[in-house]
Amino acid sequence: MGNCRSSSRALLGKTHVVPDSEWGIQDLGKTHVPVFEWRIQDFSSLLKTGAKSTISGAFRCSGYNWFLQVIPMHKEAGAGTPYVALRLVPSQLSLVPGHTVHAVFELSIYNHTKGMYCGCKATYNFDFKNTYSKEHCLIPLQELQKSSAFLVDDSCVFAVEILKIDVSSPEKKAVVVQKKATIVQNLFVQNKGFVKGTYTWTMNNFLELDLKHFVRSPTFEVGGQNCHGFLR
Known part of the structure; x- marks a missing residue:
């Protein structure tokens, strides 16, 4: 599963701002441009509905259709702190039986204070029966709810960048990831049941x-x- 860490904000009786590195994520730099950006409006309403996860609309990259899944209250076995976690999901309809798609990608959340994305690099082998990557924890849910850097006007922005794709098949080939303009989607959550x-x-x-x-x-x-x- 993903890499989740818990951290304490109390240090010698003073308020301690936990650096992103303690959450297992890092600054991706101001030149980082994701292939897909997903803004979730009314994030608190998503929590109130008790949704275990929510998934974006499809976006296309390097000949495949992909989805970004957000898990707002992910818990690993033995961990007491819920994390906001992300998963990359290819559309099974765009996969070919017998082929394995090895993907290198970055999952991130936008830091409005720093003006850049913060996230982690990951790899996964997708095939017709394995269409969900591992969950990758970005930030403790409690920290996100308190943060004015990641949560602004009750909305937060998640993103994915696909760095490299290799396809293992009878006719093995590498897929060139072409840089295109970022695809942007918005999710408006209504707390109406x-x-x-x-x-x-x-x-x-x-x-x-x-x-x-x-x-x-x-x-x-x-x-x-x-x-x-x-x-x-």
Whole structure:
């Protein structure tokens, strides 16, 4: 799992500002430009809903569709302090069975005071059955809630940069990660509970479906958002 550390803010009776390095993250520099940036508005509402995780919309990089998953209250076995953790997730629909995608990437959170991203470098081997990287802890949840550097107007910004991709396959090849403009998404959390409803998906050719891959439903609307159902 990810690397989580707990730290104390009390030092000889004085307020002690914990440096980012004690949380297992480091400054990535003001020249760091992520491939994907995700701003979560009303972060406190996300906690109130009790959501175990939330996942971004898809973004494309180097021929693959990816998602960024935020786990706001991640706890490792034996750890008492919940951390805000991130995961990188490729779309299974863009992976090829039998191929392994070795990715080198950076997961980060934006520090408004320093004007730069702070995060960690990670690697993971993705394949058709392993589509979630390990959880990587960035900052203790309690520290984030108190911070005016990472949490501004109840919103925080998470990001990912994909540095390198190698594909292991019968015809092994390296994928060149091309630098493009940062893709930006926003998530607005509404503390209104769950939207209840029923969607019926009628399949006239069920026995003819190729269930080796996902089958996606037609688009339907939930709470003003376009959604899809998946069957495998």
